[in-house]
Amino acid sequence: MKKNILITGGAGFIGSHLVRLLVHKYPTYHIVNMDVLTYAGNLENLKEIEAKENYTFVKVDICDFETVKQTFITYKIDAVIHLAAESHVDRSIKDPFSFAQTNVMGTLSLLQAAKETWGSDFTNKLFYHVSTDEVYGSLGEDGLFTEDTAYDPHSPYAASKASSDHFVRAFHDTYQLPVVVSNCSNNYGSYQFPEKLIPLFINNIIHNKPLPVYGKGENVRDWLFVNDHARAIDVIFHKGKIGETYNIGGFNEWKNIDLINVIIKTVDRLLGREAGTSQKLITYITDRAGHDFRYAIDSSKLKEELGWEPSLQFEAGIEKTVAWYLENQEWLHNITSGDYRAYYDKMYGVD
Ligand code: NAD
Ligand code: TYD
Numbered sequence: 001m002k003k004n005i006l007i008t009g010g011a012g013f014i015g016s017h018l019v020r021l022l023v024h025k026y027p028t029y030h031i032v033n034m035d036v037l038t039y040a041g042n043l044e045n046l047k048e049i050e051a052k053e054n055y056t057f058v059k060v061d062i063c064d065f066e067t068v069k070q071t072f073i074t075y076k077i078d079a080v081i082h083l084a085a086e087s088h089v090d091r092s093i094k095d096p097f098s099f100a101q102t103n104v105m106g107t108l109s110l111l112q113a114a115k116e117t118w119g120s121d122f123t124n125k126l127f128y129h130v131s132t133d134e135v136y137g138s139l140g141e142d143g144l145f146t147e148d149t150a151y152d153p154h155s156p157y158a159a160s161k162a163s164s165d166h167f168v169r170a171f172h173d174t175y176q177l178p179v180v181v182s183n184c185s186n187n188y189g190s191y192q193f194p195e196k197l198i199p200l201f202i203n204n205i206i207h208n209k210p211l212p213v214y215g216k217g218e219n220v221r222d223w224l225f226v227n228d229h230a231r232a233i234d235v236i237f238h239k240g241k242i243g244e245t246y247n248i249g250g251f252n253e254w255k256n257i258d259l260i261n262v263i264i265k266t267v268d269r270l271l272g273r274e275a276g277t278s279q280k281l282i283t284y285i286t287d288r289a290g291h292d293f294r295y296a297i298d299s300s301k302l303k304e305e306l307g308w309e310p311s312l313q314f315e316a317g318i319e320k321t322v323a324w325y326l327e328n329q330e331w332l333h334n335i336t337s338g339d340y341r342a343y344y345d346k347m348y349g350v351d
Contacts, residue, residue, distance in 0.1 A: 003026075003078050003124075005030070005079045006071070006072070006080045007083065008082045008083055009041070010083070011041035012040050012083065013040070013045075013087075013193060017227055018233055019046060020049055021230045023049045023054055026054075027054055033057045034058050034084070036060060037059060039343075044331060058071055062107075062110055063101060063102065077114075078124055079128065081128045081130065085103050085106075085161070086099045089134075089155045090347060093156065093290075096160075103163070107164035111127065111167060126178050126180065128182075128233070129164065130233065131182065133183050133295050134153065134295065135165055136153075136183070137154055138152075138154060138293045139293065139294040141294070144297060147244075181244075182245070182248050183248070184224065184229050187223075188223050188318070189226030189321050193335065198259075202325045202326075205267040206267065212283055212285045213283065213285065214256075216257075216284065219255070219256050219292070219293055221253070222249050222250065222295050222296045223317075225250070225312045225314075225317040228250065228312060231308065232308050239306045240306065241305075247297050247298060250297075251299070252314050260282065264276075267326070
């Protein structure tokens with residue numbers, strides 16, 4: 001079946017994996033990638049598919065309602081998979097305004113453009129909103145986030161994503177816009193901007209720079225390989241029920257410090273350094289403000305109803321990921337020069 005799909009944020013980390021997957025897998029779909037190319041958006045991530053006939057890139061800010069609406073009309077958009085966002089918690093603590101602008105107002109602009117251009121006939125239309133488990137807040141030692149867990153966001157990032165989720169559901173309840181929402185746990189893999197824990201630490205180990213561990217390193221995150229998130233989005237997009245929410249996660253919890261030790265071990269081994277060489281780089285620093293203690297996702301609904309499961313064990317995923325960053329040091333170098341260096345100095349006060 002032919003379809004024109006608008007993917008927002010396709011030049012970012014998860015978006016670029018999703019665009020690559022869908023462009024290859026569905027030659028009859030036309031994938032329109034809308035991205036304004038912030039510091040986190042990089043067209044280098046999409047080199048492999050940029051010349052494909054079923055792919056188009058448009059440089060548009062999702063907050064620019066008139067241009068967004070015109071894009072819906074020009075490309076006869078049938079469905080949206082919305083990933084564009086400001087996505088880094090630490091940046092949201094420094095600059096909450098840009099998070100409200102992009103994540104809330106940008107989502108509203110897309111919803112309104114869909115509603116106005118689709119009219120009242122929603123046959124074969126879908127607005128798929130990609131969200132995060134951080135909207136649920138923080139867990140203690142036990143329990144998992146389910147789709148029924150009450151929202152309790154703590155960081156400005158989480159609050160802006162929670163707000164956008166509410167707008168998406170409000171458009172369903174008020175205007176019957178066909179929507180689906182997924183909330184995923186922490187992703188890791190290739191093409192992630194090295195401000196997030198895993199690529200930042202790999203990059204710092206390569207360059208023998210300190211590894212800034214927040215607090216005691218005891219916070220827990222639930223890690224999923226990014227390609228498995230993209231596969232889950234594909235499944236939910238095609239088989240998910242309108243109006244439903246699906247949690248996505250790998251039942252793969254790691255205390256930060258344990259994960260950091262796995263990264264150190266893997267990088268040292270793949271670089272041919274003696275085991276434990278980079279251990280000395282661990283540097284405990286002041287904790288992140290409002291640092292959520294634990295995230296853990298129950299994704300059994302997605303497994304039972306739509307048959308999705310992660311394809312990769314964490315050990316294999318981490319090995320692949322470290323190997324990718326070591327083989328793509330030019331990619332790392334290109335994006336860690338310039339503006340990023342100023343950001344790093346400001347955040348960590350070291351270089
Ligand atoms: P990212 O920061 O790597 O990429 C975001 C992309 O959005 C970039 O290409 C950027 O240029 C683009 N963008 C930002 N503002 C824009 C605007 N105003 N107009 C158009 N494009 C804009 O983010 P990511 O990690 O790939 O996350 C993608 C989505 O998945 C986000 O909505 C995020 O909340 C969600 N999510 C991320 C994770 C994770 O672990 N990274 C986990 C769960 C959910
Ligand atoms: P991050 O990758 O920023 O994802 P999120 O905050 O969205 O979960 O951080 C993952 C965990 O690693 C989180 O508990 C914060 C911690 N962390 C550090 O200890 N040091 C760092 O420099 C960064 C970026 C994160």
